[in-house]
Amino acid sequence: MQHKILLPEDEMPDKWYNIQADIEVPPPLNPATKKPIEAKDMQPIFPKEFLHQEMSRQRWIEIPDEVMEIYAIWRPSPLYRAINLEKYLKTPAKIYYKWEGVSPPGSHKPNTSVAQAYYNANEGISRLTTETGAGQWGSALAFACQFFGLECTVYMVKCSYEQKPYRRILMQTWGAEVVPSPSDRTEFGRMIREKDPETPGSLGIAISEAIEDAVKHEDTKYSLGSVLNHVLLHQTIIGLEMKKQLEMIGEKADVICGCVGGGSNFSGGIFPFIPDKLKGEEIKFVAAEPKACPSLTKGIYTYDFGDTAKQTPLLKMYTLGHNFIPPAIHAGGLRYHGDAPALCKLVNDGFVESVAYYQTEVFEAAKIFTQTEGFVVAPETAHAVKAAIDEAIRCRESGEEKTICFVNSGHGHFDLAAYDAYNNGLLKDYEYPEELIKEAVKELQ
Numbered sequence: 001m002q003h004k005i006l007l008p009e010d011e012m013p014d015k016w017y018n019i020q021a022d023i024e025v026p027p028p029l030n031p032a033t034k035k036p037i038e039a040k041d042m043q044p045i046f047p048k049e050f051l052h053q054e055m056s057r058q059r060w061i062e063i064p065d066e067v068m069e070i071y072a073i074w075r076p077s078p079l080y081r082a083i084n085l086e087k088y089l090k091t092p093a094k095i096y097y098k099w100e101g102v103s104p105p106g107s108h109k110p111n112t113s114v115a116q117a118y119y120n121a122n123e124g125i126s127r128l129t130t131e132t133g134a135g136q137w138g139s140a141l142a143f144a145c146q147f148f149g150l151e152c153t154v155y156m157v158k159c160s161y162e163q164k165p166y167r168r169i170l171m172q173t174w175g176a177e178v179v180p181s182p183s184d185r186t187e188f189g190r191m192i193r194e195k196d197p198e199t200p201g202s203l204g205i206a207i208s209e210a211i212e213d214a215v216k217h218e219d220t221k222y223s224l225g226s227v228l229n230h231v232l233l234h235q236t237i238i239g240l241e242m243k244k245q246l247e248m249i250g251e252k253a254d255v256i257c258g259c260v261g262g263g264s265n266f267s268g269g270i271f272p273f274i275p276d277k278l279k280g281e282e283i284k285f286v287a288a289e290p291k292a293c294p295s296l297t298k299g300i301y302t303y304d305f306g307d308t309a310k311q312t313p314l315l316k317m318y319t320l321g322h323n324f325i326p327p328a329i330h331a332g333g334l335r336y337h338g339d340a341p342a343l344c345k346l347v348n349d350g351f352v353e354s355v356a357y358y359q360t361e362v363f364e365a366a367k368i369f370t371q372t373e374g375f376v377v378a379p380e381t382a383h384a385v386k387a388a389i390d391e392a393i394r395c396r397e398s399g400e401e402k403t404i405c406f407v408n409s410g411h412g413h414f415d416l417a418a419y420d421a422y423n424n425g426l427l428k429d430y431e432y433p434e435e436l437i438k439e440a441v442k443e444l445q
Contacts, residue, residue, distance in 0.1 A: 003083060005096075005245045007076035013240040014063050016233045019271045021059035022278060023349075025229065025342045026316035029303055037313045044215050045222045047123040050116070053230035061233060063115075070114045070147055074103045075237065079245040080408075084372040086392070093395035094251070095388055097408040098242045098269065101375065105170070107410030108265045109140030109225055112234035114147070116223050121148035127220040129153045129213045131181065131206030133160050133261075134333045134380065135167025136410060137225030142176035152176040155183065155209045157335070158201035166414040181206040188212055188309045202325040203336045208309030215311075226262025227306060227315070227340045235268025238407060243272050246405070253283060254402040255391050259383035259409060260287040260296060260354070261333065263340035266384075269407035270352070271342075277351060285352040286391065287343070288383035290332050290362070291431040295320050295339050296347055296354035298434070300441045304338055317344045320432070321440025327430050332359040332418070333380035355387060358429040362386050363422040366412070378410040379418050 019025070027036040039051040046054075053061060063071070082095040100108035120128060128150055132138030138154035145152040154176050161168060161180040168178050181201050182189035186209045192199060199205075207224075214222035224231060246253060256273060258266030270285045277283050289296055299318035306312035308322055317338040324337035339347075346352045359379075366382035368389065369375070377385060388406040395402050412419065421427050 003081055005079040007241055007245050012076045015060040017236040017272050018059055018061055018233055019342050020057050022275055025345055028313035028315050031314055047119050049119045050230045053233055067115050067118050076241050077102050082373050088372045089392045091392040091396040092401045093392045094403045096405045099408045101411035105139040105143045107136040109136050111237050112231045113140040113144035115234045117144035117148045117150055120221050125221045127151040128223045129210040130223045131155045131210045133157045133203050133335050135164050139167055139170045141223055142171040142174035146174055154178045155181040155206040157181055157206050181209050186212045204308035204322050207307035211311045226264040231264050232267040232340055232342055235264045236271050238268040239272035251403050253405045255284045255404045257286040257384050257387035257406040259380045260289045262336045263343040265407055265409040267343050286387045287352055287354045288387040289356050290334050291356045291358050293326050293335050294356045294432055297356040298437055301348050302444050304444055316341050320437055324440055332362055357386050360427050360429050365389050376412045378412045379415050381409045
């Protein structure tokens with residue numbers, strides 16, 4: 001039995017797969033006209049190459065050599081077979097996980113942050129602004145910016161800024177400026193603070209601040225770590241590698257699971273397998289999210305803003321409403337109010353299933369994984385672990401010998417306070433109330 005499957009470096013994919021070649025993704029709309037947005041409308045925010053990738057229907061997009069050189073620090077990432085977890089669960093299923101925690105920032109996020117820093121630097125930009133929740137995206141962008149001589153300003157959701165000081169320290173060590181959001185740096189931040197001085201913040205608010213900062217400075221662009229098509233494109237390196245690794249050992253995935261916040265990690269894992277599903281191959285895709293932020297399982301599928309201040313284009317997605325603020329007691333991450341339009345299209349069309357979990361059952365699954373496989377995973381990733389365990393238990397009950405894969409999106413070394421809270425019985429389960437969702441999406445209907 002092989003515990004670890006390594007892809008030879010010379011077989012690392014040198015192109016990203018573009019899902020838009022195979023499915024029709026609803027276009028972003030101009031909020032003023034409600035018509036599909038044009039590339040020129042987004043030029044104050046994004047570099048030209050992103051806008052090309054965002055709207056392209058080209059199936060394969062070449063990865064620049066400069067990006068490949070930095071990818072080579074940690075890619076190809078290993079595919080592991082979870083043999084000890086299989087034994088613990090007494091399942092006939094085989095469980096594999098694609099381990100993205102080997103990157104220097106410890107997650108899948110650098111797959112796009114390196115590409116984004118490269119393209120911005122190539123077009124003469126000198127500073128990037130962004131938002132971050134738990135800190136994975138902020139640390140990934142800070143890491144990438146140093147390779148291309150870019151300054152980096154990160155608006156970090158206030159409750160995460162306070163709960164996760166080590167992510168902040170990591171970003172600052174890579175040279176980034178980290179600002180708790182809402183802040184007094186932007187007009188929108190000041191307005192939110194005046195309205196609610198005790199607000200824990202949200203990703204929607206932090207996005208608004210980062211965009212406002214970017215559009216007010218000519219040398220600055222905004223950088224997003226999930227949701228948009230170009231971000232999901234860059235993450236397909238995960239699924240492309242995983243597909244090759246499975247082929248090397250003569251396996252085919254029956255089920256692929258992943259956690260979903262905005263959707264880039266899960267999409268990166270499953271998109272290269274979508275053409276097989278479209279051709280009729282039997283393969284199940286399971287998107288796992290928290291009950292505290294149940295966008296796919298309880299959200300409304302409609303056009304909504306990507307941020308609280310309504311500065312972004314309208315995106316067709318499952319949404320809890322752009323004013324959504326997750327409860328501060330939620331320790332499991334995945335706090336964004338909506339999801340990637342490309343992923344949401346697949347969910348709406350029945351190609352992807354979604355499931356939501358309470359945070360205590362998620363941490364219980366993570367602890368089982370840690371005690372059988374050794375790795376301490378991020379709380380976000382723990383949702384994928386829970387989904388994979390549930391699938392394996394179903395196989396035990398039915399006797400089916402399925403191959404289950406999941407995208408293990410990052411380590412939890414900076415999330416030990418959340419594990420400590422779980423270990424000491426301090427985590428509370430929370431399910432976002434239906435009435436609050438209905439209230440939040442009223443203005444969208």
